[in-house]
Amino acid sequence: MKIDCIKKMTVILAVLLFGCASAFAAPAKDSNSPASGNKGPANHPLRDYFLELSEKLNLTDAQKAAIRPILAAEANEIMAVRQNSSLSNEQKQAKTEEIREASREKINALLTPEQQKIFAEMRAQAGNRMGGQLQNRLAMLAEQLNLTDAQKTAIKPILAAEVNEIEAVVRNNTLSREQKQTQIATIREATNKKINALLTPEQQAKWAQLKENAKQQRNKKNAPGE
Numbered sequence: 452m453k454i455d456c457i458k459k460m461t462v463i464l465a466v467l468l469f470g471c472a473s474a475f476a477a478p479a480k481d482s483n484s485p486a487s488g489n490k491g492p493a494n495h496p497l498r499d500y501f502l503e504l505s506e507k508l509n510l511t512d513a514q515k516a517a518i519r520p521i522l523a524a525e526a527n528e529i530m531a532v533r534q535n536s537s538l539s540n541e542q543k544q545a546k547t548e549e550i551r552e553a554s555r556e557k558i559n560a561l562l563t564p565e566q567q568k569i570f571a572e573m574r575a576q577a578g579n580r581m582g583g584q585l586q587n588r589l590a591m592l593a594e595q596l597n598l599t600d601a602q603k604t605a606i607k608p609i610l611a612a613e614v615n616e617i618e619a620v621v622r623n624n625t626l627s628r629e630q631k632q633t634q635i636a637t638i639r640e641a642t643n644k645k646i647n648a649l650l651t652p653e654q655q656a657k658w659a660q661l662k663e664n665a666k667q668q669r670n671k672k673n674a675p676g677e
Contacts, residue, residue: 504558507573508566517561525554529619540612540645547615585610592646595661596654605649613642 501522505515528550532543555574559567588610593603620626620634643662647655 508569514561518558521554521557525550541608544612596658602649606646609645613638
């Protein structure tokens with residue numbers, strides 16, 4: 452029974468550590484293609500988001516023209532925050548969310564009441580997805596490594612920052628699929644190092660073994676003939 456439980460958790464860890472990377476790095480839609488029907492802010496990380504707003508809110512040409520510079524400014528401000536080495540991860544996360552919220556408020560002011568309702572639903576769904584992923588990963592680590600409350604408190608913002616950074620990479624249409632995969636792997640490795648530094652030697656050894664098991668599980672799944 453115990454062995455089955457360990458195998459089950461190994462599979463879960465494999466999905467959490469590796470399963471999302473290829474999906475995150477999937478090629479984004481081309482906003483200038485005939486199929487898109489919209490020309491979003493060219494070559495900046497929020498172009499896909501612009502397309503999503505255009506399609507789901509059925510934006511008018513005037514609304515699109517007003518929203519483009521808002522999203523462009525948001526992308527530039529967030530990039531400046533992430534490149535600011537004087538800020539901690541927690542401060543970067545807080546400032547990034549402030550920028551996004553200010554941007555959302557500006558966009559909301561340009562919408563009709565009906566569009567505002569749909570926009571609020573989109574925001575709620577996105578928040579639930581991100582929050583669910585974060586809580587699942589934290590709960591898995593807490594269970595497998597027997598984390599203390601202090602460790603959980605310290606690790607949560609690290610995982611939240613990783614989610615934000617990966618989201619920025621996913622939305623960056625100036626990057627190729629391979630570049631996105633590389634950057635996501637770099638972000639995950641940095642997260643792992645930060646978390647590892649918060650663990651006891653015993654927890655570090657156990658986590659290293661779990662990651663190795665997850666890697667082997669992934670390689671077995673991707674092996675020819677499997």
